[in-house]
Amino acid sequence: MRWSTIAVAALATVAQAHPGHHHPSGPPKGPACDWTDFWKLGNQLSKDAEIYLPESTEWTSVSQRWSNVGTPTVNITILPANENDVVEIVKMAQRCDIPFLAYNGVHGAITTLKDMTWGIAINIRKLSSVNIAPNGQTVTIGGGTNSKVVIDTLWAAGKQTVTGTCECVSYMGPALGGGHGWLQGHHGLISDQWTSLRIVLADGSVKTVSPTGPHSDLWWAMRGAGHNFGIVTQVTAKIYPIQHTNWAIQTLMFTGDKVQQLYQTANDVFLPTNGSAQPVDIINWSYWMNVPPVDPTGPVMEFYIIQEGVTAVDPAYVAPFEALGPVASTPNTGTYRDVSAWVGINMDGPPCQKTGAANPRFPVYLERYNVTAQQQVYDAFKAITNSSGPFANSLFLFEGYSMQGVHAQNASGSAFAWREDNLLTAPLITYMPDPANPVLHEQARLAGDQLRQILKGGSGRSELHAYVNYAYGDEQVGDWYGHDSWRLTRLANLKNKYDPEGRFSFYAPAA
CATH class of the missing domain: 3.30.465.10 (Uridine Diphospho-n-acetylenolpyruvylglucosamine Reductase; domain 3)
Structure with a gap:
């Protein structure tokens, strides 16, 4: 068991103190526990487990988040090294009535996490194999x-x-x-x-x-x-x-005057009718973002056509988009392992860096692009992300995967409810939190929700379909897990059976 130096000092001191004493940075004592229980826990964990307090020099590396809005309050971080370590941590937290939250990687960005106002973070990154x-x-x-x-x-x-x-x-x-x-x-x-x-x-x-x-x-x-x-x-x-070693991409960049033509073409080429699915070997993605050297007047649209099994994207897919007059059209070829880098979400890409920014998203699934709504949401995004405002570095994501394998599954066979939707869209409102401007978070929420409501309105649906992994946190339970009453009832019953005290209720709680 590895303790941070500060944790050793704090816990050793507390172990000799009266039962009601606890270190100011650590969790308040539960009904039957105090800091001595953490000392005992440390002795029960494996030699490769680690414990850190906020004063530890390593705290940032084990606790830094990708998005800093609606974040949980963590008083101690524990890195279990094996499954039994996880068991011992959870048992102690249950016995002592201490909240806990398990995480790995970039920790998610949903604001329901703020409901953890004190407790243990269980960083499971050592369970890697x-x-x-x-x-x-x-x-x-x-x-x-x-x-x-x-x-x-x-x-x-x-x-x-x-x-x-x-x-x-x-x-x-x-x-x-x-x-x-x-x-x-x-x-x-x-x-x-x-x-x-x-x-x-x-x-x-x-x-x-x-x-x-x-x-x-x-x-x-x-x-x-x-x-x-x-x-x-x-x-x-x-x-x-x-199946395929070769993959290829065509990256096309458009200025904002081409919004309707671009997404009408995307419908025509990839989703010609309601209920259709684009070819299994094709993916279309796009980002909207401010690139002033290309267009200082508003966001540009970077549109990707990704194809597997080829060294160049089929001209039949590329030609209709090049006919629109893009600012640039660039091919690239490689393997499956290159695709994430091509769209900027590899390990070194900007979205993978922890900079202290807030990065809330506001997802909505769609069947096809509504070109009128695309124009409306572009205009709104342009106003929200103007260079003089705090949200100028924001992105808008449009993810169009091939869906045959998703559609082939039994639609009622899992808690994932949105198998019939073809497009995953989400504005990502990026900004630096400012303690001197506490209303900034609310301004970001209103901006993101405005954009989402435009796309939802264009879908013709009264109900929101939201990808739970991108969720902001103010959505309804049915927006995450499906609006059918049988789905919500089944989830609630299972929650009551397997987690009746709601210990796992900080990330998009189902009940």
């Missing part, structure tokens, strides 16, 4: 493993599976909310690949969950609402031989 089964058909992945580690390890073995698109996020975080990925057109969501998982529940018990085992009811919930039920220490997932 990728073990391919001897038959080459499955892989067992540790709960703290980074997505890039999974991709690279499998690639070296001639294998791949669906992971998140962003290299710096954990494998497990996106998967608990369903999980979109570059390969989903072939195989479905990240969580659709699972064959079993191990989970530490709120009482500290460890369960193996699978489609047919004794906890098969929980299997349904974990694939889409998994943040609500426990800490996944490992998962076994299907893997596949690498």
Whole structure:
């Protein structure tokens, strides 16, 4: 067990103090516990586990967040080194009535996390492993493993599976909310690949969950609402031989006067009718962002056409967009491992850096682009992100994956509810928090919600479909997990069965 120097000093002092004493930076004592219980816990954890207090010099490296709005208050951070460490931490927290929050990677950005006003952060990044089964058909992945580690390890073995698109996020975080990925057109969501998982529940018990085992009811919930039920220490997932070594991209940049033409063309080429799905080997993405050297008057639109199995994107897809007169049109070729870098979400990309900024998102799923709404939301985004305001570095994300593998799954077979939607969109309102301007967070919320409501209105739906992994935090439960009453009832019943005290209720609580 590794203690930070400050933790050793604080806990050693407290261990000799009267039971009501606790270090000012640490958790208040629970009904039956005080700081001596943390000393005892430390002696129960494995030699490679670590404990840090806010005064520790290592605190930033173990606790820094990607988005700093609506963040939890953490008084102590513990890094378990194995599953039993997780068990011991959860049991102690349960016994002492101390809130806790498990995380890895960039920690999510949902504002419901602010409801943790004190407690323990369980950083599970040491639970990192990728073990391919001897038959080459499955892989067992540790709960703290980074997505890039999974991709690279499998690639070296001639294998791949669906992971998140962003290299710096954990494998497990996106998967608990369903999980979109570059390969989903072939195989479905990240969580659709699972064959079993191990989970530490709120009482500290460890369960193996699978489609047919004794906890098969929980299997349904974990694939889409998994943040609500426990800490996944490992998962076994299907893997596949690498189908295509070559991938290609065409990057086209447009100025704001081409909004309607661009997205009408995207509909015509990729989603010609309601209910259609774009070709399985094609992905379309776009970003809106301010690039003053290209256009000082407003955001530019960077549009990506990504195709697998080729060394250049098929001209039949590229030509209609080049006919619109882009500012630039640039091809590139490589492998699957290059795709995230091409769209700027690799380990070194700006979205993967922890700068102290706030990065709330406001997601809405769509079936197709409504070109009138695209124009309206562009105009609003332009006004919100003007260079003289605090939100000038914001992005607007439009993610158009191939969906065949997602549609092929039983729509009622998991807690992920939005399998029929083709497009994932979200403004990302980026700004630096300013203690001297406390209304900035509310201004960002209003701005993001304004943009989302325009797209929702253009969808023709009265209900919001929101990707829980991008959620802001003020959405309704049905917006995250589906508006069908049977879905919400099933989730509530499972929550009551497996987490009746609501220990896992800080990330998009289901009940």
